[in-house]
Amino acid sequence: MQYIYLLPAAFFAPIIHEWVKALCSTFQGDPTPRNTGYLTANPFKYFEPIGFLFAMAFGFGWGNPTPTTALHYRDRKRGVLVTYLTPVLVNFLLGIGSAALVGIIAVRAMPISDPNILFLLIRFSHPESSLVIISLVLLANFAFININLALFNLIPVYPLAANKILLQFSRPDTIARLNHYEKTLQVFLILALVPWFGGVGPLARLFWPVSFRIIGFVWGIVV
Numbered sequence: 095m096q097y098i099y100l101l102p103a104a105f106f107a108p109i110i111h112e113w114v115k116a117l118c119s120t121f122q123g124d125p126t127p128r129n130t131g132y133l134t135a136n137p138f139k140y141f142e143p144i145g146f147l148f149a150m151a152f153g154f155g156w157g158n159p160t161p162t163t164a165l166h167y168r169d170r171k172r173g174v175l176v177t178y179l180t181p182v183l184v185n186f187l188l189g190i191g192s193a194a195l196v197g198i199i200a201v202r203a204m205p206i207s208d209p210n211i212l213f214l215l216i217r218f219s220h221p222e223s224s225l226v227i228i229s230l231v232l233l234a235n236f237a238f239i240n241i242n243l244a245l246f247n248l249i250p251v252y253p254l255a256a257n258k259i260l261l262q263f264s265r266p267d268t269i270a271r272l273n274h275y276e277k278t279l280q281v282f283l284i285l286a287l288v289p290w291f292g293g294v295g296p297l298a299r300l301f302w303p304v305s306f307r308i309i310g311f312v313w314g315i316v317v
Contacts, residue, residue, distance in 0.1 A: 097150060099228070099231045099232055099235055100149075100150055100235050100239070101150065102232060102235075102236065103149075103232070103235040103236040103238070103239040103240070104146055104149035104150045104155055104239060105137075105141070105146060106137070106236075107149070107155070107185060107188070107236070107239045107240045107243050108140065108142065108145055108146070108149065108155050108156050108157030108243060109137045109140040109141060109157050110181075110184065110185065110188065111157060111181040111182075111184070111185055111243060111247070112132070112140040112157040112158060112159065112160045112181070113137075113140055113160075114180055114181040114184045115127075115160045115162070115177055115178065115180070115181045116132045116133050116134075116160045117133070118176055118177040118180045118181070119160070119162040119163075119173075119177045120133055122166070122167045122168065122173045122176065122177065123166050123167060123168060124162055124163050124164075124166040124167065124173075124177075125166065126161050126162055126163040126166070127160055127161065127162065130161050132160045132161065139158065140157040140158050140160070141157065141158060142155075142156060142157050142158040142159075145157055145158075148287060149239060149243075152287050152288070152289075152294075152295060152297075152298060153238060153239055153242045153298065153302065153305075154242050154243070154246045154287055154297060154298075154301070155239070155243065156243075156246075156253075156254075159253045162177055164177075164262070170262065171262050171263070174258055174259060174262045175259060175262075177258075178247075178255040178256075178258045178259055179255065179259065181247075181255065182244045182247045182248070182255050183244075185240045185241070185243045185244040185247075186240070186241060186244040188236070188237075188240045189236070189237045189238070189239075189240035189241035189244065189305075189308070189309075190237070190241075190308070190312055191237075192233045192234070192236045192237035192240065193233075193234070193237040193241075193308070193309040193312040193313060194312050194315075194316050195233050196212070196216075196230050196233045196234050196237065196313070197209070197212065197312065197313045197315075197316035197317040198316055199226065199229060199230060199233070200212050200215075200230060200317060201316070201317055203226045204226070206317060209310055209313035209314050209317050212230075212313055212317060213310065213313070215227070215230070216230055216231055216234045234309070237309055238305055238306075238309065241304075241305040241308055241309065242301055242302070242305050245301045245304060245305065246297070246301070249283065250272075251276075251279045251280060251282075251283045252272075252276050252279070252280065257272075260272070
């Protein structure tokens with residue numbers, strides 16, 4: 095039952111990421127997103143089923159990558175930075191904003207003044223019992239997955255944002271090596287996502303505590 099409340103965040107967070115990327119690239123003179131149909135309000139254009147399932151299962155996912163062509167940017171390096179860092183920043187800010195909204199709702203509607211109690215309420219409650227609880231759970235999941243997605247895109251493996259940025263600032267021999275090992279790095283990335291021996295995957299062990307600390311810090315400010 096709890097997976098139902100992950101669904102909106104798992105669906106929309108990667109879509110928002112790719113839509114912002116399409117906007118940023120287009121605004122800098124790149125016609126590729128428009129020509130390929132990615133400059134659209136249709137969310138299913140950015141939907142990627144495997145990435146969605148990974149987000150539902152492990153808290154890390156991805157959308158259908160928006161095609162871009164850096165050759166069209168007036169300043170290629172700055173253009174790549176803007177196009178690929180802005181969606182990461184948007185996901186992070188959406189996560190922070192959602193976490194803050196959880197705290198504000200909890201203070202006014204519950205009321206709750208302890209972030210630890212708020213975390214326990216969201217973690218162990220039955221969401222179907224209250225409209226307020228449903229709102230808190232949905233927003234908390236949206237915060238968690240958006241922050242995870244922002245952190246996930248800082249891994250320099252294709253097609254994540256950090257990879258695109260790294261290639262723009264690398265020497266030709268480094269670019270050649272990265273391209274040569276691209277498939278291998280992707281396999282290791284997938285293996286790092288999935289749980290090992292019934293536990294959580296290495297990426298979850300690395301990023302989940304960071305996400306929870308960020309959310310807890312925000313709650314500590316607003317609660």
